[in-house]
Amino acid sequence: MARDISAALRSGGGWFYAIVFFTLFAALAGIAIGPELSSLRSAAPAIVWLAAAFATELSVANAFHDDARDGSLRILAAEQESLLPYVLGKAAGFVVVSAAPMLVAAPVLLAMFGIAPERLAGAAVLLALGMPAIMLTALFAAALAAGLRAGGLFTTLIAAPFAVPPLIFGVLATENHVAGGALWSPEALILAALSLFMAALTPAFAVAALRLALE
Amino acid sequence: MGKEAGLIEPYERQIAFRADDAGCDRAGAPVARGVCMSLKPGEAVQLFGANGAGKSSLLQLFAGHSRPAEGAIAWREGEGAWSPARPYNGVxxxxxxxxxxxxxxxxxxxxFWAQTYGLTDAAAKNAVYGALARMGLGDYAGVRASRFSAGQRRRVDFARALIARREAWLLDEPAAALDAEGADLVAAVIGEHLKAGGLAVIATHDTLTVSARRMVIG
Structure with missing residues (x-):
């Protein structure tokens, strides 16, 4: 698996931008909303989830672009029994390079928005629960667009609708939790189910899409 | 630099390649048609042809990346049967x-490529440094490729051939962007490969000093 992570990292390019984008987006949204803590507090879950969704989509959008363009993908496809380890490596690479820093930054941002300290860990858990669903659909879209020149835009267009369910349930679950509700609300369970569902489907879809892009 | 300074050890397998009236398309349009060749171990063909004649498309076809639009290609391992599938770890x-x-x-x-080609970690390390030294980049192993010239990158890419240790080489413009010394180096390595019992199909514009048959496409 380490090899696949290194494979993912070597073509990662702008993945470090995810954390920068995430923080900037949330900070600017906070400034736009204004200094009143009650409105900041009520908008916080939506802002953090939106920032995470956008940062994820943007960082995964070109996941396969470099490898398709420089011929690496073709060699990998010919040399390896299956592209599944490669796709999973890309996903793992995203988790290490982009998702992990965002999950560390999320509680800090939420605290700045006035969320109670004892609710921060739970909110981060919910974000971790929903992020795979967003990331995996974006990864599948990136695989579809691997051979295209303007792939990034195409990827975001395809993946955006799939980000809607995790966004809805993620924001609901987070609002519920920061307002004093239980962590494992029905919304949180649906969020986990969405991620598991995508984890079961999208890697195989992405492999098929990459094969198609190589035809 | 290794003691044997990069001489390619003789290959254990004998691999032969054949194209019978093979044709390929590029983006749906026919480019090369009626290509016939037969390569035994130790033989090479240099493909010539104008830009767009279909040299690269033919190599993609031979590599198994696309299917023949007409005709057929076939591989043979030792005295085995001819098969359209490329031999395992052979190309x-x-x-x-x-x-x-x-x-x-x-x-x-x-x-990374050494691992992809199935080398163990220990073998990969030796192979990587040996191949870099052979390509004249021994002192540049730790330098980022972004600081390399196009020719130096080409050398790094060509070093893959020494690491992969495959019997059949399909090379698209191996000497592109290389200086005279680099082109000679590539030609010398291809010569060693042929002497070791490998075969090669090389698409090229400038004649490499390799003992190879010439074939004009298009």
Missing amino acids: FFMGHEHAVKPALTAAENLS
């Missing part, structure tokens, strides 16, 4: 792109 393909990541050092790039 090395180098496209006209550089499969070299700018963010990684020369050694890191090649280590």
Whole structure:
């Protein structure tokens, strides 16, 4: 698996931008909303989830672009029994390079928005629960667009609708939790189910899409 | 630099290749048609032809990346039967792109490919440094590829051939962007490969000093 992570990292390019984008987006949204803590507090879950969704989509959008363009993908496809380890490596690479820093930054941002300290860990858990669903659909879209020149835009267009369910349930679950509700609300369970569902489907879809892009 | 300074050990397998009236398309349009060749171990063909004649498309076809639009290609291992599928771990393909990541050092790039080609970690390390030394980049192993010239990147990419140790080499413009010394180096390595019992199909514009049959496409 380490090899696949290194494979993912070597073509990662702008993945470090995810954390920068995430923080900037949330900070600017906070400034736009204004200094009143009650409105900041009520908008916080939506802002953090939106920032995470956008940062994820943007960082995964070109996941396969470099490898398709420089011929690496073709060699990998010919040399390896299956592209599944490669796709999973890309996903793992995203988790290490982009998702992990965002999950560390999320509680800090939420605290700045006035969320109670004892609710921060739970909110981060919910974000971790929903992020795979967003990331995996974006990864599948990136695989579809691997051979295209303007792939990034195409990827975001395809993946955006799939980000809607995790966004809805993620924001609901987070609002519920920061307002004093239980962590494992029905919304949180649906969020986990969405991620598991995508984890079961999208890697195989992405492999098929990459094969198609190589035809 | 290794003691044997990069001489390619004789290959254990004898691999032969054949194209019978093979034709291929590029983006749906026919490019090369009626290509016939037969390569025994130790033989090579240089493909010539104008831009767009279909040299690269033919190499993609031979590598198994696409299917023949007409005719057939076949491989044979030893005295076995001819088969359209490329022999397992038998083909090395180098496209006209550089499969070299700018963010990684020369050694890191090649280590990745060594693993992809199935080398163990210990074997990979020796092979990587041996191949870099052979390509005249021994002092540049730890330098990021983003600081390399196009010719140096080409050398790194070509070093893959020494690491992969495959019997059949399919090379698309192996000497592109190389200086005279680099082109001679590539030709010498291809010569060693043929002497070791390998075969090669080389698409090229400038004649490499390799003992190879010439074939004009288009």
